[in-house]
Amino acid sequence: MATVVSYTARPRRLTQALLLLLALATGLGAIALVSLGRTGELPSSFPLTAGMAAGIAVLLQVLVMIRAPYADPTILPLTLLLNLIGLAAISSYDTARILFNDKTSAYAGRQLIWTAVGVLACAAVLWLLRDHRILRRYTWVSAVAGALFLLLPLVPGLGRDVYGARIWISIAGYSFQPAEIAKILFAVFFAGYLVSRRDTLALAGPKVLGIHLPRWSDFGPIVVAWAFAVAILVFETDLGTSLMFFGLFVAMLYIATDRLSWMIIGAVMFLPPALYAVTQVSHVQKRLTCWLDPLASSNYEACFQINQGLFGMGAGGVVGAGLGEGRPSMVPFGQSDFIFSGIAEEMGMIGTFAVLLMYLLLVQRALRAAVGISDGFGTLLAGGLGFVIALQVFVVVGGVTRVMPLTGLTLPFLAAGGSSLVANWIIVGLLVRLSDAARRPSARRAGAGAPHGAGAPHGATASDAGAAAPQGVAA
Structure with missing residues (x-):
């Protein structure tokens, strides 16, 4: 017998439209204030920026109304507002460089173009991907494609070294960071693999000192994921990307099994490569030194960037200097x-x-x-994509504020960079699709009122339907 919590889903498209309008007004207001604070007048490019931003908001609203009417109404407004605040901050950096350093800077213009590309990628996901469960068919294809993307920077003539890390490729004069796309592909692979192995990973295997250890047959892909993280660290000398990929896998393992032991196993496995990086990789050693004592006289030149960042944050105080009134160009990058x-x-x-x-x-x-989606694959994919955003924000903000050493990751939607922005807009498109599946009345009824196996989506196992039932449902 099942106890079902009644739930009436509503599209809430008007709510999303109002939130998009608020995000648009706030973001464009920030961009305008930057220029008014710096030069006392609006830039000549402001009408174009406002027109593009308004077009983006309309496109997203119409597309969601057609393709994902039950999607969460707050995801797209939050993303658009973060993107526009990022444009305002980059515009402030540009104008500060021009005024104070007598240099030409056009990062904001390029970021606006990449924003349009990212939104089109998000729109393509929503238009072409009618059902997220289709992605499960490409579990192993995603693994191979993700591995190839990670290995591209190691190809002679294609990869580029940037400040000690080889994580970029250059094609026709344009730089791209393939790890940004690889993180999405690996999230799909991990979700597809773990949803079929969750029971054996959670229950099978010996128990040592209160920790459930996996069987050797299930431990193989975990070792492969660890080996890729180590390979990125050793050959591309990038601790941040290595941490992101292995952290993603361990987090999705925890979501799939609800076993804290996996977090402990993951930390133990990542410790040796991290120690290797600290002792053998020069630019990682420098970042550690700057984290421990950036103001030491012997570290002044090496830690100039982080020191300038700390001084800038200190100058802001509680309410800040005002948009367009600071000097962000004093901080490298x-x-x-x-x-x-x-x-x-x-x-x-x-x-x-x-x-x-x-x-x-x-x-x-x-x-x-x-939590709300009715199949295990969708649960893992949504949780993994959410964790990727959270991890990047924590690592980047922690590095800038000296909570932890710098890692070289980018702040989603805010930092200048085409590959990061496009990849994160794709993630948002997937999250909108997943939230639509979670909030649809048919999905709610299938996940809430059916016993194990009943109402399970096509391509999902019986355990998927029961394990991912919404909260408030007792089977």
Whole structure:
């Protein structure tokens, strides 16, 4: 006998339209204030920026109404607002460089173009992917494609070394970071693999010192994931990307099995390569030194970037210097790696807390979709994608504020960079699709009122339907 909590799903498209309008007004207002604060007038490009942003909002609203009417109404407004705040911060960096350093800077213009490309990619996901469960058919294809993307920077003549890390490729003069696409492919692979092995990973295997260890037959893909993380660290000398991929796998293991032991096993497995990086990789050693004592006289030149970022955040105080009133150009890479310090300088502690709250809400909506969806694959995919965003925000903000060493990852939607922006908009498209599946009345009834196996989506196992039932349902 089943106890079912009654639930009437509503599309809530009007709510999304109002939130998109609010995000549009707030974001464009921030861009306008940056120019008014710096030069006292609106830039000549403002009508184009406003027109493109308005077109993006209309496109997203119409597309969701047609393809995903029951999607969470807050995901797209939060993303658009973060993207526009990022444009405002990059525009402030550009104008500061031009005024104070007498240099030409056009990062904001390029970021606007990449925003359009990212939104089109998001729209393509929503239009072409009618059912997220189709992705499960490509579990192993995603694994191979993700591995190939990770290996591209090692190809002679294609990969590029940038400040000690070989994570970029260059094609026809354009740079691209293939790991950004690889993280999506690996999230699909991990979800597809773990949903079919969750029971054996959670229950089978010996128990040592209170920790459930996996069987050797199930441990193989885990070792492969660990080996890829180590390979990225050794051959591409990038601790941040290595941490992101292995952290994604361990987090999805925890979601699939609900075993804290996997977090412990993951930490133990990642410790040796991390120690190797600290002792053998020069730029990782420098980052560790700057984390421990950036203001030491012997570290002044090596730690100049992080010191300038700390001074900028300190100058912002509680309420900030005001949009367009700071000097973010004093921080190297203030448009990308250290954009958070520029936001803190001009928007203050209140503004940075607001930005972090937006990230928190975005991740919370991803996890809400993971809880509400009726199949195990969707639960793992939504949880994994939400964790990727959360991990990147924690690692980047932690590095800038000296909570942890710098890693070289980018702040989603805010930092300048085409590959990161496009990949994160694709993630948002997937989250919108997953939230639509979670909130549809048919999906709710199938997940809530059926015993194991009944109402399971096509391509899902009987255990998928029962394990991913919404909260409040007792089977």
